[in-house]
Amino acid sequence: MDENQPVLLTEQIGAVLTLTLNRPARFNALDDDLKDRLLAALQAASGDPGVRCLVLAGAGKAFCAGQDLNFGDDLRPERVGDTVRRSYNKIARLLYGMEKPIIAAVNGVAAGAGMSLALACDLRILGEHSSLRLAFSNIGLIPDCGATYSLAHLLPRGLLLEIAYTGRPIEAPEALRLGLANRVVADADLTSETAALAASLAARPTRALGLTKRAVNRAANSTLEETLEYEAYTQEIAAGMADFQEGVAAFRAKRQPRFEGR
Amino acid sequence: MAEPFQHILVEAKAGYAVVRLNRPKVLNALNGALIGELVIALEALDADPTCRCAVITGNERAFAAGADIGEMAEAEAIPFLLNAQFAKWDRFRAIHMPLIAAVSGFALGGGCELAMNCDLIIASETAQFGQPEINLGIMPGAGGTQRLTHAVGKVRAMEMILTGAPITAQEALRAGLINRVVPVELYLREAEAMAARIAAQAPVAVRLAKESVLKALDASIADGVDFERKNFFLLFAGEDQKEGMRAFLDKRQPHFEGR
Numbered sequence: 001m002d003e004n005q006p007v008l009l010t011e012q013i014g015a016v017l018t019l020t021l022n023r024p025a026r027f028n029a030l031d032d033d034l035k036d037r038l039l040a041a042l043q044a045a046s047g048d049p050g051v052r053c054l055v056l057a058g059a060g061k062a063f064c065a066g067q068d069l070n071f072g073d074d075l076r077p078e079r080v081g082d083t084v085r086r087s088y089n090k091i092a093r094l095l096y097g098m099e100k101p102i103i104a105a106v107n108g109v110a111a112g113a114g115m116s117l118a119l120a121c122d123l124r125i126l127g128e129h130s131s132l133r134l135a136f137s138n139i140g141l142i143p144d145c146g147a148t149y150s151l152a153h154l155l156p157r158g159l160l161l162e163i164a165y166t167g168r169p170i171e172a173p174e175a176l177r178l179g180l181a182n183r184v185v186a187d188a189d190l191t192s193e194t195a196a197l198a199a200s201l202a203a204r205p206t207r208a209l210g211l212t213k214r215a216v217n218r219a220a221n222s223t224l225e226e227t228l229e230y231e232a233y234t235q236e237i238a239a240g241m242a243d244f245q246e247g248v249a250a251f252r253a254k255r256q257p258r259f260e261g262r
Numbered sequence: 263m264a265e266p267f268q269h270i271l272v273e274a275k276a277g278y279a280v281v282r283l284n285r286p287k288v289l290n291a292l293n294g295a296l297i298g299e300l301v302i303a304l305e306a307l308d309a310d311p312t313c314r315c316a317v318i319t320g321n322e323r324a325f326a327a328g329a330d331i332g333e334m335a336e337a338e339a340i341p342f343l344l345n346a347q348f349a350k351w352d353r354f355r356a357i358h359m360p361l362i363a364a365v366s367g368f369a370l371g372g373g374c375e376l377a378m379n380c381d382l383i384i385a386s387e388t389a390q391f392g393q394p395e396i397n398l399g400i401m402p403g404a405g406g407t408q409r410l411t412h413a414v415g416k417v418r419a420m421e422m423i424l425t426g427a428p429i430t431a432q433e434a435l436r437a438g439l440i441n442r443v444v445p446v447e448l449y450l451r452e453a454e455a456m457a458a459r460i461a462a463q464a465p466v467a468v469r470l471a472k473e474s475v476l477k478a479l480d481a482s483i484a485d486g487v488d489f490e491r492k493n494f495f496l497l498f499a500g501e502d503q504k505e506g507m508r509a510f511l512d513k514r515q516p517h518f519e520g521r
Binding site: 214233234236237240 | 447
């Protein structure tokens with residue numbers, strides 16, 4: 001591995017920020033350094049109005065092999081709990097909480113916490129030969145980084161538990177069928193297809209999309225009555241945005257809207 | 263209001279007022295001067311018959327992050343005692359109109375105690391409530407041990423006060439510390455809507471109802487019910503009771519005069 005290569009690559013094109021996990025020799029396994037940088041990059045993106053869509057990708061053959069297990073001391077039980085709270089929980093909270101669209105571009109294997117990361121993104125595009133592997137039980141652990149929550153909202157319980165218990169790989173076609181992938185594309189097209197979707201989402205009314213995400217997060221844990229009330233609140237906020245004025249004006253003038261994300 | 267305040271901003275609205283804590287650079291840390299101004303402003307508003315409710319707020323980042331530690335670090339016990347350090351806080355209790363705390367961001371230490379001195383608390387989703395004094399080798403001193411325990415019960419109050427760990431707005435809602443949690447963009451608007459709604463009610467009924475509810479916190483049930491009943495009877499000496507009931511029977515909106 002080239003020691004001079006940053007473990008996390010960031011590239012912004014227009015309003016799309018791509019974060020690429022870049023430890024290809026380790027299949028982008030997550031060590032402390034990579035997790036810290038990912039967390040910092042997500043925090044920065046969260047507060048940057050110039051970023052209107054985020055892409056999470058992996059360099060090389062894999063998306064992410066999950067937790068890097070070459071980390072000695074941190075395998076002590078009490079340290080594992082702290083590690084989860086200090087890094088994975090914060091990363092998952094940001095991916096779920098950041099009020100802009102986030103796409104995982106899954107090239108190759110997304111295993112363990114790598115699968116969890118992909119699941120915590122809003123959308124997943126998989127290369128046709130990629131796979132999702134909830135491998136935690138293979139080494140006697142439980143799915144973390146939000147995976148139990150993500151999967152509880154994506155899959156029926158029986159299927160979720162089967163996948164968690166067996167740790168069996170879910171290849172791209174099955175992932176698509178189960179709704180774990182939004183799209184499956186030819187491996188060679190993954191980058192361009194993701195970029196095209198990201199660019200189109202970045203041109204949409206970012207605040208309204210962000211408020212949609214907030215309301216959907218909220219609805220996952222609310223009653224109908226609470227959800228309806230929350231929709232009224234978030235709609236009130238959306239209606240105060242310049243993009244709503246533009247959307248209505250464009251609709252009336254029968255032209256394409258030019259949203260600015262505010 | 264004629265008072266030239268340095269640490270707060272007072273804005274009169276239709277029927278209510280918004281009082282904003284305004285030391286944003288220090289996350290609205292509560293020094294003696296700020297509390298003094300706040301009490302004076304609230305007493306003046308309370309005496310103004312056109313103001314029937316007050317919203318106390320900070321900014322999006324902080325309602326109030328605590329006492330001014332710089333002011334307190336070198337303090338001594340006996341001067342504290344002789345100067346009746348927290349006496350100004352007791353004057354909140356004498357405000358007749360309802361006080362609504364509109365809380366976003368930090369409501370810690372004195373900030374949490376200030377919110378609990380209000381009658382209702384509306385919070386943004388980003389609000390956090392806590393009594394972190396223990397981390398500085400002290401404890402709550404402006405009513406926190408009493409009001410938090412009343413609000414959330416003994417074991418939750420113990421955890422918050424003994425560990426110093428704050429709770430989120432959602433946790434505070436579940437614990438019964440606050441009335442509602444709304445998106446950060448709307449917390450002040452929500453509090454103002456509540457203030458406007460209360461301001462439209464019969465003022466004497468609001469005042470006696472508030473007094474009666476507060477009585478429940480430190481009276482026996484028997485004394486409290488007795489107090490409530492006398493207040494209830496008292497309202498029948500006023501014009502607003504007659505107007506309210508007449509309007510109800512006539513199927514129209516009442517128009518209360520505060521008499």
